[in-house]
Amino acid sequence: MPISPNQGSSGGGTLVSITGSNLSGTTTVRFGTRLATSVTNVSPTTVTAVSPSGTGAVGVTVTTPGGTSNPIPFYYVGAPFKQSLSPSFGSTAGGDTVTINGTGFSSATSVSFGANTAVPTVVSDSRLTVVAPAGAAGSVSVSVTTAGGSNNGLSYTYVAAPTVTAVVPAEGPESGGTAVTLTGTGFTSTNQVTFDGNPAPFTVISDTSVSAVTPPGTGGPVDVAVTNDAGTAILADAFTYIAGPGI
Template identity: 75%
Template sequence: MPISPNQGSTGGGTTVTITGTNLSGTTAVRFGNKSATGVTNVSPTEVTAISPSGSGTVGVTVTTPGGTSNPVSFFYVGAPFKQTISPTGGSTAGGETVTINGTGLSSATSVAFGANSATPAVVSDSQLTVVTPAGAAGPVGVTVTTAGGTNNGLTFTYVADPTITSLTPDSGPTSGGTAVTIAGTALTTTDSVTFDGTPAPFTVLSDASLSAVTPPGAAGAVDVVVSNDAGSATAADAYTYIAGPGI
């Protein structure tokens, strides 16, 4: 007499389907010493019922005018508990592999990032990974659903990829030290600015601009790259280092 699903929340409320033979006239379904609710005799070979609250592993039996069946196992599962999420942010395009650590994660079936859900890969009862769906820029709650219920409390921040539209000024001495204003979009969460691969100190002024101080560099045009959690924007040959005069 199989039962599906064979696990559910300790709080009860799981709708299960029991299949077997001679199930007509079912009068009761019991989970251990507790009676199920919503018992429906679908056919002579199928009964549905809603699990009561419980814990651990219990035997499920069906009672008909002909007697009571042998028990089949049903496993009560506690609600998941989430501790950490890493990374805590990523691109609005999605595609970021996120690791969630906690407890009670072995039966996870869904992870929601705000209104959008994804199917996780369970690593162990204490860890799962999931690839983020696309989402709008900003923080969203992360909810894990398991056979034991749902739990939230973690936050993932969607970040738009940065863009660069202009540099002012767009040239300066090879000695560096020039304050350059970089205009673009999605610059609020900038975590790196480089000139020809060399990191530059910077200050975010707004989502549309930041100020960076050029490091020393060799004469010529170089790429400027702005990066955040979502990705990076490259302005090719956007800044020109100018060698000083010699006598």
Template identity: 70%
Template sequence: MPISPNQGSTGGGTPVTITGTNLSGTTAVTFGTKPATAVTNVSPTQVTAVSPSGAGSVGVTVTTPGGTSNPIPFFYVGAPFKSSLAPTSGTLTGGNTVTINGVGLSTATGVSFGANTATPTVISDTQITVVVPAGAAAGPVGVSVTTAGGTNNGFSYTYVDAPTVTTVAPTSGPTSGGTGVTITGTNLGTTESVTFGGTPAPFSVVNSTTVSAVTPPGAAGPADVEVTNPAGSDTAVGAFTYVAGPGI
């Protein structure tokens, strides 16, 4: 007499289907010593019920006017606990793989990123991976993991759109570098690198629309300014001009 699923949350509330023979007139379904709720006799070979709260492994029995069945095992599973998620950001189009570590993850059936849910790959009871679904808009969303034991929230994942560079000021400075430059645009809050003519520059993120950088040394003439974040890059062609110093 199989039961499906054969595991559920310690808090109860798991709908189960029991199949067997001579199930007509079922009067009770019991999980260990506790009666199930919402018992429905679907047919002479099938009964549905909702598990009560419990812990560990218990025997499930069906009672009809003809007697009580042999017990079949049902396993109570605690809610999952998540300890880490990496990476914590990615492109708005999704498609990158995230690894989630924790405990109680072996029965994971879904990982939700905001309103969108993806099916994970279970590596072990302490680790799952999941391909991130596309996001609705750039910004942070809550991440929740659903297992047979319930749903656990608490992590955040940030969808990132590609940056755009609108202005670079000032637009010129000496070839020796050292010029403080303010770059404005959009989606700059997750900037990973800034380059002037292909040379990396030290920078700091001010906010989602502003990045401050210090020019590295460069050859005289115009240089492209490129800003990169996890979603991509944008280049302001010839936006900064290196000016050679005077010679006597």
């Protein structure tokens, strides 16, 4: 007499389907010693019931006018507990693999990032990995759903890839030291600014503005790049190094 699913939340409320023979006239379904609720005699071979609360493994029995069946196992599962996730940020385009640590993950079926869900890979009862779906810039709650229920408590921050639209002033001496302002978008989590691949000291003014000081360079136009947690934006030939006079 199979039962599906054969596990559910320790809080109860799991709708299970029990199949067998001679199930017409079912009067009660018990999970261990506790009565199930919402028992429905679907057919002579199928009964559905909603599990009561419980813990551990219990035997499920069906009682009809002809007697009581042998027990079949049903396993109560506690709600998952999340301890940490890494990384805690990623691109709005999604695609970043996130590792979540905690307990009770063995039966995990989905992970929600705000309103968007993804199917996880269960590594162990204490660890799972999931590829973050696409999402809007900002922080969202992360929720893991298992046979035992769902649990939130952790957050994930979506970061938009940067864009660079202008560098002002657009020229300066080869010796470096020119204070410039970069304008664009997605600058809040900037972690590097480079001129022709050379790192420059910088300060984030806002999500659309970064100030930087040019490093030394070679005469001519060079690319300026801004990197944040979601990627790198390059503005080609955005700054020109001017050679000093020679006598």
